Amino acid sequence: MSIPKILIYGFFVTAVLLIGYFVENYYYLQVLTFIGINTLLALGLNMLMGYAGQISLGHGAFYGIGAYTTAILTVNYQFSPWLSLPCAILLAVTVAFLVGLPTLKLSGYYLGMGTLGFGMIAFIIFREWTSLTGGASGFVGIPSLEAGFISFSSARNYFFLVWAVVLINLIVCGRMIQSRMGRALRAIHDSEKAAMAVGINTMHLKLQIFVFSAAVGALAGFLYAHYISFISPGTFDFLASVRMVTMVVIGGMASIWGALLGAALLTLLPEWLHAFADFEMIVYGLIMMIVMILLPRGLTRGLLDLYEKAGEGTGKGHDN
Amino acid sequence: MITDSAEPEYSPLLKTAAVSKSFGGLKALSDISFEVPKGIVQGLIGPNGAGKTTLFNVITGAYLPDSGSISFLGKEIRGKKLHQIVKMGIARTFQNVELFESMTVIENVMVGCHVRTRSGFWGAVSRIPKVLREEKMIRDRAEELLAFVGLEKESGKKSSDLPFGWQRLLEIARALASDPLLLLLDEPAAGLNAVETRQLGELLGKIRDLGITLVLVEHDMSLTMKISDNILVLDRGCILARGTPREIQSDEAVMSAYLGKSK
Numbered sequence A: 001m002s003i004p005k006i007l008i009y010g011f012f013v014t015a016v017l018l019i020g021y022f023v024e025n026y027y028y029l030q031v032l033t034f035i036g037i038n039t040l041l042a043l044g045l046n047m048l049m050g051y052a053g054q055i056s057l058g059h060g061a062f063y064g065i066g067a068y069t070t071a072i073l074t075v076n077y078q079f080s081p082w083l084s085l086p087c088a089i090l091l092a093v094t095v096a097f098l099v100g101l102p103t104l105k106l107s108g109y110y111l112g113m114g115t116l117g118f119g120m121i122a123f124i125i126f127r128e129w130t131s132l133t134g135g136a137s138g139f140v141g142i143p144s145l146e147a148g149f150i151s152f153s154s155a156r157n158y159f160f161l162v163w164a165v166v167l168i169n170l171i172v173c174g175r176m177i178q179s180r181m182g183r184a185l186r187a188i189h190d191s192e193k194a195a196m197a198v199g200i201n202t203m204h205l206k207l208q209i210f211v212f213s214a215a216v217g218a219l220a221g222f223l224y225a226h227y228i229s230f231i232s233p234g235t236f237d238f239l240a241s242v243r244m245v246t247m248v249v250i251g252g253m254a255s256i257w258g259a260l261l262g263a264a265l266l267t268l269l270p271e272w273l274h275a276f277a278d279f280e281m282i283v284y285g286l287i288m289m290i291v292m293i294l295l296p297r298g299l300t301r302g303l304l305d306l307y308e309k310a311g312e313g314t315g316k317g318h319d320n
Numbered sequence B: 001m002i003t004d005s006a007e008p009e010y011s012p013l014l015k016t017a018a019v020s021k022s023f024g025g026l027k028a029l030s031d032i033s034f035e036v037p038k039g040i041v042q043g044l045i046g047p048n049g050a051g052k053t054t055l056f057n058v059i060t061g062a063y064l065p066d067s068g069s070i071s072f073l074g075k076e077i078r079g080k081k082l083h084q085i086v087k088m089g090i091a092r093t094f095q096n097v098e099l100f101e102s103m104t105v106i107e108n109v110m111v112g113c114h115v116r117t118r119s120g121f122w123g124a125v126s127r128i129p130k131v132l133r134e135e136k137m138i139r140d141r142a143e144e145l146l147a148f149v150g151l152e153k154e155s156g157k158k159s160s161d162l163p164f165g166w167q168r169l170l171e172i173a174r175a176l177a178s179d180p181l182l183l184l185l186d187e188p189a190a191g192l193n194a195v196e197t198r199q200l201g202e203l204l205g206k207i208r209d210l211g212i213t214l215v216l217v218e219h220d221m222s223l224t225m226k227i228s229d230n231i232l233v234l235d236r237g238c239i240l241a242r243g244t245p246r247e248i249q250s251d252e253a254v255m256s257a258y259l260g261k262s263k
Ligand SMILES: Nc1ncnc2c1ncn2[C@@H]1O[C@H](COP(=O)(O)OP(=O)(O)OP(=O)(O)O)[C@@H](O)[C@H]1O
Pocket: B023, B026, B028, B046, B047, B048, B049, B050, B051, B052, B053, B054, B055, B095
């Protein structure tokens, strides 16, 4: 009934290889790389929103923590980026734990509120702690990545690097979902009451997933910083957090491939609609409303449902 | 108590002492004290709103009682978290079936094994042999339980696609997956037809034969009377009567309060 996983991954890898090999245009490669980075952001958040049923309105902060930590450590303290990466992730994980623990203890949408506030505080720190972060004018001179004789300063190599990381994350998330932990997560999503009654420590699990999504956000921030070598607070503001939530909603919560679709759409949209730059927030709001009303399970699921309906309409029976 | 000296000191599996729970001004449970010995089927009946479900919620740790104590296996469990209580060996089903609807039938039972298994994030990602072995064990156990309740042919279906009667059976299989010593069943026959109710009765007998102690909340009197060793009658949060099915059936207070038959 469903397509074998190996085929899906095979198709994905082939597509990445072909695109990376044949696309010459620097601008296209850059956009495609950003799609990859945004996919990472959406993937992490998708686990939290789609599976654990919690929302984070401050995920831009973890993205920023990843970017600023590696910027500061590599430029000011001459760390190797491969050493600053675990530091960045560790910091994001610690902060997520501290933000998540008290807010997840309360049921309901306290995590949403807690992360909203936390995102704002983080943004203010990025902007105002000028001596450390470069303030509003940003942080320049972040070195590009190198691994042995491979230099990732070329746009093509970076494209491959980012998409390799995306692939790994897709596999990680896919494995997570098909595990004891993933089943418990999906159980919480379906009925928290029953999940607790079968003995799932729901708070603990939600906290784990929140921390995981923060770590993936920091990883994306790391890749972003070493790619464009210049970061400024605006990239990690509230709008960035809203953009991530929109990606997840459009892609269809609780679908790892949906995250890719949502990320692609929201990366391309601003490129196509420069005129809307000032109204970005309104556009996202409208998109979310439309998706929620017409396709409440997201674009991916919605399209699949339509497809299945069409199949039934033409008399194709489905045997379960 | 002193009749049989060979018997080890009697201690009930579950014991509540003066448990009370109010919602605002409403006393849903007042001073409930009762014991459930190991291995029996304890019936729990009473009119709507008597507090039966609330009693389950209090025992499983879903609600904290206002006062009183609850002990299981001789240990105080009042104030413990739900997952700790499940791990100690208390499982339950819900009056309004609460399945994981987007998951398959077998996955629902697999989730039920949660407290008896360990692997977490790193296990999921690494898929080392130990984790794969555990995964297989979970799947085998779930299949075994599905066969036990007679749903082995449905294992790949989405749980919400099952007919209602089978959803109830699935919920029982899921509860059994935590290897409980005590199983609390909240109106398992509600919504079942006569044939399904009879089959449920047989299943409950099989569960009892496994050595699992049952507390059965049920409005279906013939089922309750037939299978219960002991019955506790609640009314408006208080214990109205207790005794064997025969005693309960001939109890006038029960007859008038619960069965609505005025003399
Ligand atoms: N969470 C709650 N908040 C407020 N009141 C509640 C809550 N749970 C139960 N009650 C009230 O407590 C009383 C006992 O309810 P309970 O559900 O335990 O009854 P029951 O014996 O299970 O009844 P039924 O046979 O209808 O299931 C009822 O009056 C009910 O309205």
